[in-house]
Amino acid sequence: MSFNLATILTESALGHPDKVAVISGAHRLTYAEIDAASDRFATGLRDQGIRPGDPVGLQLPNLPQFVIAYFGILKAGAIAVPMNVLYKADEIAYILKDAGTRMLITWAGVAEEAAKGASQAGVSNLVVVTIPGMPDTTLGTPFERLLAVAPDGPAVIHQPDPGDTAVIVYTSGTTGRPKGAELTHFQLFMNADTPGRLFGVRDDDVIMVVLPLFHIFALSSILDVCVRFAATMTLVPRFDPDTVLATIQRDRVTVFEGVPTMYVALLNHPGLDRYDVSSLRIGISGGAPIPAQVIDDFEARFGIVILEGYGLSETASTTTFNVSAEDRRVYSVGRPIWGVQVQVWDEHGQVLPPGADHIGELMVRGVNVMRGYRGNPEASAEAFSDGWFHTGDLGYVDEDGYFFVVDRKKELIIRGGYNVYPREVEDAIYTHPAVAQAAVVGVPDDLLGQEIKAFVALRAGLELTAEELIRHVKDRIAPYKYPRLVEFRPELPVTAAGKILKREL
Template identity: 35%
Template sequence: MEQPWLKFYDEDVPHFLDFPDFTIPDYLYHAAKTYPNQVATIFMGSRLTYQELHDNVCRFANALHNLGIRKGDHVGIILPNCPQIIVAYYATLWLGAVTVLTNPLYVERELAHQWQDAEVKLVITLDIIFPKVNDVCQQLGIEHIIVTGIQDYLSIVKKILVPLEIRRQGKWVNVPYDKKRVLSFKGLTLGKQAFHPVADISPDDLACLQYTGGTTGTPKGAMLSHRNLVSNVIQTYHFLLQEHRETEDKAIAILPIFHVYGMLVMNLAMRLAATLILLARPEIPDLVATIAKEKPTFFLGIPALYTAVLNYKGINDVDLTSINTCFSGGSPLPESVITQFEACTGAPITEAYGMTESSGVTHVNPRFGIRKVGSVGLPIISTDSKIVDAEDGITELDVHQRGELLIKGPQVMRGYWRRSQETAQALVDGWLYTGDIAVMDEDGYFSIVDRKKDMILSGGFNVYPREVEEVLYRHPKVEHAAVIGVPSKVRGEKITAFIKLKKGETATSGEIRKFCIENLAHYKVPRAIKFRDELPMSLAGKVLRRVLREEFMGKVS
């Protein structure tokens, strides 16, 4: 198959790569051995060197081993961006166990589904969300919960001040530590010898179960091996960062590490022995203040984040010129935002595309070559792509013809955990069916033009209409419901629910939203509720989201 994109790679970017037989923990081991005094993390002003991070990972890995975690066991990690999530992640992988990274915003129903499906044996969590995590663990019979607090890796002063502030906000939780089932994260590592964990790990071993709706919207675990993750780190490095030298970079980690994009940022930082500046919450004032103080060189975000920074009051008085590398993904970045942000930093923004199923990145615009606005760019190194007819899934289409985007490469997942039928639909002869409708031009640049699936991209999160609709249908007053995404300058897409109430019932938007808030993570809650006497239905009795979308967009126009 012809690959026209290769001639548009930046100079010195290789067309193909031989991938070493590494595992993800090898990156941390190399950084700690080679640059032990290099700062690995900055969190709320506190710093850990690579040697300190490595030693914490070793101690925690041995603690997990003492609790019975062995190769192939699944460990749930439900933490915000903080040193503990890095320690837990690498310690789990170093034992040959499998990480199940989980969104801390999930409600109990969502946690129970994910952890039961993943067969999680142990959970690592944050104290302020312990009650809901404990309830789910008791329900599922999960053996151990390890609990940490934001303050655990802070300075002595902040270890006192942060709990006081949490108490003031009414969020403090008295965790019932018993040294058997409920254990302290710090208690498991303090004073222990940092000897290297011994485990027989292969690059082809499973590393992560990353949960995604895939092309159907039903949450399932994408099985990502060490080889998948290492390949994507190497691909991204050689395509975008090969002029960067080890220890020279500071990367802002505001994207959640529990997301595959945030995880890639973390692993890239380890590959470069870079400093990772961790932000627990995506608060724009904190982000701007951190940029001003710490002078990062990397900025990796989503369109909503770039827009929010530009709209921040007083941003013109903040020096952003330390940033020399910017990446954006998740959804198309408006040209006006690109122009403004590049004017503030002097650094080009590189737009990229990828999926959970592909370990992160599959397509990216060249940093120095031709950049086509609205395009997700070229297939990254050692990655093949093609467009096929969306109906038959086989016939390869010519340039500028719309069809389903297919991807093949070393970063593509092994399949979906315990979902053989869905795996067979998504992976055919090594090709990943993305569910996205795209076109390729004569130069090999790809553009996403529609979604075969009805997934909504809201604030950088994937939201699947069916999951929200299922919650709406549980409301006793709702007869029919449909959820769509409508364009939003702030969030990318705004989740909008159309509802037909049962005969004789009345309800308010606030009442419906309150019900959703109680049953969904906040980013899945509809921002707008539209009541209708009737909803467009197919002959099979299904609500036609497409018609609602067209009607809504027609009114907006």
């Protein structure tokens, strides 16, 4: 048996050749055009010496070239290694070395840093994308040169085993050096096909892609899903509320997928009323827990339902999901998708019963769980217990099988012997109308071990004192949970995917 994930593109091109696959500003590419371009790119990779099983670094923003290169890499039988465009040379070099990459595909905006990292890693094969408006660079091979190589005869897609690695996604490295999660062709197909069917993605959907494609959420849950069901993607290279709202209006976007900070920014945007967002039919949130107040306010303001899901890089993205407005448990992350099991374990490895009083670590096994960490058998072994993957997330399950994520295990605050979950405190903070962003962390305290501190960014034009916020939160949660320390900032630091960077705070 053989299967290549790129089959989802060839099949959609066969069934919908003239359907617009990608919108990028004023440019539109059909499924037939993307399929043919990725065929040529695969041929170009082979001419550059890339062979089946070779990892290829893919460091591009949300551009059509990302889509073409991604499927070209897969068609050539190589392994895609998505990389953050904001990485510095040392970070680039680390991932290139760790994955054993043979080539790095980058773009002119970061070519100098990419070239330094590639040189440090001993990777001499550098391919550079240049887009209009950017200065030309003499670094590396132009992307177009690989596209100029026509296949000798009918395009041939390499046929790997379904269990072979298709993509290596690196973790964020919050607890040490990033680790490369190896995801297979079969896992990624299942994580496109199953959620897409559950959610009801249609070929007439226009789906916003503002999350970076090098992140597992966008790669697996948006790009792969869109291509599997021949939907249209509209690419936005960087999140900006005005750009996103203008794109929704221009392209009649039907599905918005984002992380909580994006929903907060759109909801609080002072110019929101200037845009027509009536085409939206649904919102999808993931990447981090979304505050309950944000869900309520956004749904009321935009007139759509937000469906929340849960997953990790190691689980090929989707693990649990609220599949529809009719079959959801608001504030939960839904139920496990087909082929996936989730349990809640205590610290002794015992399965906990349902109920909010039984909080433990979420454990996952199923078709979506990675093969292991690239070249790191020790970390791979530590990540599993009896075939179950340790997510590092704390949560509980209710009587109907809906899961609720409470917080990251490592972010748990223990104040004077009491467990405090930052998300619960953040939810209380977000109920104040002046708050735009909030993050709660534990800071060292000589008496209590840890004290609770809140970092807060306010909505434009509104004022709030620390004492007023503390009083507001104190009225809503137990006395040992409210923050004693509050620090206001103009904005909170976020990752390229829009998650608040608590480790910096």
